[in-house]
Amino acid sequence: MAAIDPAYSVSTDADPTAFVRERDGHREIDLLVKGVHCAGCIARVEGGMTEMPGVRNARLNLSTGRLALSWDGDKSKARDFVRRLAEIGYPATPYAPEESRSAQDVEEKRLLKCMAVAGFATANVMLFSIPVWFGQGEMDAGTTGLMHWLSALIVLPSVAYAGRPFFESAWRALRARQVNMDVPITLGVTLACALSICETVWGSGHVYFDAAAMLLFFLLIGRFLDTRLRARAGAAARRLASMQAATANRMDANGHVEAIPARDVKPGDRLLIAAGEKVPVDAIVFEGDTTLDTALVTGETLPRAAAAGEKIFSGMVNLTAPVIAIAEARREDSLLAEITRLVEAGEQGRSRYVRLADRAAKLYVPMVHTLAASSAIGWLVFGAEIYTAIIIAVSVLIITCPCALALAVPAVQVVATGRLYRSGVLVKSGDALERMSEADLAVFDKTGTLTVGKPQLINRDTLGHENFELAAMLARTSRHPLSRAVADLAGMGDVTPKVRETPGGGLEAVVNGKSVRFGSAAWLGLEGGTDGVSEAWLMVEGQDPVRFAFADTLRPDAAETVSRLRVLGLEPVLLSGDREGAVREVAEALGIAHWRAGLKPQEKIAEIEGFKTRGRRALMVGDGINDAPALASAHVSVSPAAAADISQAAADFVLQGEGLSAIAEAILVSRAARRRVLENFGLTILYNCIAVPLAVFGFVTPLVAAIAMSGSSMVVTLNALRLTRS
Amino acid sequence: MTIILLLIPAALLLALFGLGAFFWTVRSGQYEDMDGAAQRILLDDDGPLPERADGDQDGKRSR
Numbered sequence: 001m002a003a004i005d006p007a008y009s010v011s012t013d014a015d016p017t018a019f020v021r022e023r024d025g026h027r028e029i030d031l032l033v034k035g036v037h038c039a040g041c042i043a044r045v046e047g048g049m050t051e052m053p054g055v056r057n058a059r060l061n062l063s064t065g066r067l068a069l070s071w072d073g074d075k076s077k078a079r080d081f082v083r084r085l086a087e088i089g090y091p092a093t094p095y096a097p098e099e100s101r102s103a104q105d106v107e108e109k110r111l112l113k114c115m116a117v118a119g120f121a122t123a124n125v126m127l128f129s130i131p132v133w134f135g136q137g138e139m140d141a142g143t144t145g146l147m148h149w150l151s152a153l154i155v156l157p158s159v160a161y162a163g164r165p166f167f168e169s170a171w172r173a174l175r176a177r178q179v180n181m182d183v184p185i186t187l188g189v190t191l192a193c194a195l196s197i198c199e200t201v202w203g204s205g206h207v208y209f210d211a212a213a214m215l216l217f218f219l220l221i222g223r224f225l226d227t228r229l230r231a232r233a234g235a236a237a238r239r240l241a242s243m244q245a246a247t248a249n250r251m252d253a254n255g256h257v258e259a260i261p262a263r264d265v266k267p268g269d270r271l272l273i274a275a276g277e278k279v280p281v282d283a284i285v286f287e288g289d290t291t292l293d294t295a296l297v298t299g300e301t302l303p304r305a306a307a308a309g310e311k312i313f314s315g316m317v318n319l320t321a322p323v324i325a326i327a328e329a330r331r332e333d334s335l336l337a338e339i340t341r342l343v344e345a346g347e348q349g350r351s352r353y354v355r356l357a358d359r360a361a362k363l364y365v366p367m368v369h370t371l372a373a374s375s376a377i378g379w380l381v382f383g384a385e386i387y388t389a390i391i392i393a394v395s396v397l398i399i400t401c402p403c404a405l406a407l408a409v410p411a412v413q414v415v416a417t418g419r420l421y422r423s424g425v426l427v428k429s430g431d432a433l434e435r436m437s438e439a440d441l442a443v444f445d446k447t448g449t450l451t452v453g454k455p456q457l458i459n460r461d462t463l464g465h466e467n468f469e470l471a472a473m474l475a476r477t478s479r480h481p482l483s484r485a486v487a488d489l490a491g492m493g494d495v496t497p498k499v500r501e502t503p504g505g506g507l508e509a510v511v512n513g514k515s516v517r518f519g520s521a522a523w524l525g526l527e528g529g530t531d532g533v534s535e536a537w538l539m540v541e542g543q544d545p546v547r548f549a550f551a552d553t554l555r556p557d558a559a560e561t562v563s564r565l566r567v568l569g570l571e572p573v574l575l576s577g578d579r580e581g582a583v584r585e586v587a588e589a590l591g592i593a594h595w596r597a598g599l600k601p602q603e604k605i606a607e608i609e610g611f612k613t614r615g616r617r618a619l620m621v622g623d624g625i626n627d628a629p630a631l632a633s634a635h636v637s638v639s640p641a642a643a644a645d646i647s648q649a650a651a652d653f654v655l656q657g658e659g660l661s662a663i664a665e666a667i668l669v670s671r672a673a674r675r676r677v678l679e680n681f682g683l684t685i686l687y688n689c690i691a692v693p694l695a696v697f698g699f700v701t702p703l704v705a706a707i708a709m710s711g712s713s714m715v716v717t718l719n720a721l722r723l724t725r726s
Numbered sequence: 727m728t729i730i731l732l733l734i735p736a737a738l739l740l741a742l743f744g745l746g747a748f749f750w751t752v753r754s755g756q757y758e759d760m761d762g763a764a765q766r767i768l769l770d771d772d773g774p775l776p777e778r779a780d781g782d783q784d785g786k787r788s789r
């Protein structure tokens with residue numbers, strides 16, 4: 001491998017040409033662009049791209065960070081575009097859009113349309129309701145009837161259209177012999193409409209068309225916001241995953257190498273895995289000797305040697321020399337079929353968790369229905385007509401409107417999720433917040449979670465400034481993890497021209513007329529250190545060699561996070577797949593009394609199950625492929641941004657930024673959210689205590705119903721909004 | 727009062743027109759990049775005006 005263009009190597013690990021599509025004679029690619037947030041960014045990115053020769057169109061979506069490019073000419077131009085973007089300060093990675101529109105997208109549009117229809121009906125039915133409310137006594141029966149008929153004309157089709165999300169959900173729940181909040185909503189809306197039709201056709205009493213439309217409109221606003229936030233969190237998680245999504249270099253029979261998306265690899269393909277690249281799928285080494293970083297797969301920090309015939313797994317990083325490997329499985333099967341199975345088992349266990357809203361619905365539904373029935377019976381006993389008794393019962397059902405109760409939980413979750421989103425925490429589901437607030441034990445993985453998970457230079461102070469700068473000038477051109485450690489520490493700076501990289505060896509160049517070499521001890525003909533630390537040596541012509549030592553270090557905020565969680569009442573526990581010595585060191589540095597080393601994925605699950613049987617609720621924080629099953633089986637789980645795809649998929653919360661400090665924030669917000677939910681339930685009960693007697697004794701007019709319903713929804717929503725302030 | 731027979735259909739028709747317009751905006755994907763639209767208004771996409779070929783001095787500009 002020749003010296004790699006620095007701009008290309010820092011911007012991406014995936015070869016963009018593999019993601020180029022062809023359409024109508026020109027080529028297209030979608031790129032995810034990092035760091036776009038303002039009008040200036042749009043102008044620079046789109047301007048910079050349209051300046052490039054051959055580009056037909058460049059359109060940046062600021063909300064998703066996706067840049068759609070189309071151009072005439074060869075597909076290798078994609079590399080130039082990515083390089084140019086990196087030069088103007090926007091690192092980009094190729095992105096494979098889903099083949100069809102995602103289900104979430106369709107659902108969001110559908111809710112938006114339903115909401116528009118419900119809003120239309122709510123606004124326009126007022127045109128006919130308000131005259132009836134305020135014109136009583138003056139308006140003759142014919143005009144009132146006309147108003148009612150017109151209301152029915154607007155509201156009935158609108159309810160049939162806009163109410164479907166609730167009707168379908170209620171029907172699904174009933175078929176599964178369960179009740180959810182959508183059951184009383186559906187019942188309330190249907191009864192309100194049915195009663196109003198009867199009144200319009202035969203009677204001259206009250207109609208509740210406006211109340212039904214308003215109820216649906218409020219509920220749809222809540223449901224739409226909820227879906228949108230979840231879609232945003234989901235999209236961001238997918239974006240994180242595709243930042244790591246990879247290409248594979250496939251070799252055909254003639255030894256010609258072509259970059260393809262890793263998901264297109266088939267078993268039996270010959271793959272070239274260069275030094276510094278991730279292994280794309282499970283494979284067997286065919287040719288070459290190398291060492292692999294297995295931190296993400298097993299949690300071990302020391303590199304593992306692999307020779308021909310050795311089995312290697314996707315997610316491992318090839319460190320020293322290029323190898324040719326034969327693919328053993330497709331990418332989907334490669335994500336360790338066993339791990340996937342364990343994750344699914346864990347998630348099934350979690351789906352048995354009963355959410356607060358459903359628990360409330362279980363109590364609420366029978367209570368309200370009994371109340372409605374008994375008030376009907378009561379009126380009959382005291383001599384009322386059957387017709388009056390039925391109207392009273394229905395108005396009880398309408399006024400105990402599930403609106404406030406149905407909004408009580410989602411409103412809070414939307415606000416809490418939005419707040420966490422702004423602090424860089426993605427929340428995958430609403431009930432994750434509930435589970436998070438109950439956690440009383442914090443289980444950490446070590447490698448990549450409490451530690452950085454990448455080698456860090458540990459002896460910079462003893463190197464001397466000149467040696468360090470010299471090494472950095474060479475290292476900036478390389479993708480090798482040790483070079484990256486030096487380059488990251490040194491920051492931006494000069495690059496030595498004409499650096500030659502020997503795979504598995506090191507880098508060499510001529511600086512100020514002297515030959516400079518930076519690489520492994522064996523390549524430089526030196527005696528390596530014996531303390532088991534990763535190392536690289538810098539050899540300048542005519543000077544003694546200098547040793548650079550690397551080790552995985554604690555994250556800067558690990559100690560603070562552990563102690564903050566302890567203050568919040570979560571006892572820290574460390575479960576790692578790494579060697580005992582390394583784990584003990586970290587546990588002692590952070591003051592964690594309970595730790596276990598050398599655990600396999602199944603043993604991690606067993607530990608977590610053990611906590612469960614002792615009545616503890618574990619929050620699991622982990623990043624590796626080996627942590628994914630434990631993440632899925634824990635009560636609630638968090639994974640950092642750099643975690644493996646499968647761990648991010650299994651975790652309830654994904655941290656976007658560097659560091660762990662957001663975990664404490666997530667716990668605080670979750671607990672605040674729980675308090676707000678309980679307050680909202682309290683407010684709803686209070687509202688019902690006032691409204692239900694009115695309904696039972698027959699004082700509910702359509703005006704009272706409309707005011708009471710919107711008032712209670714408003715109070716509940718405002719209480720939820722208090723969460724935006726800390 | 728017969729005027730309401732004209733006014734009510736007119737009001738409903740206008741509202742239906744608005745609803746139809748909203749459906750059209752949803753279908754044509756105008757809600758897919760809410761942040762971008764807000765920022766793009768700030769972009770000054772006018773390039774410098776091209777030099778006029780003739781020496782016409784009437785003050786009118788064409789692009």
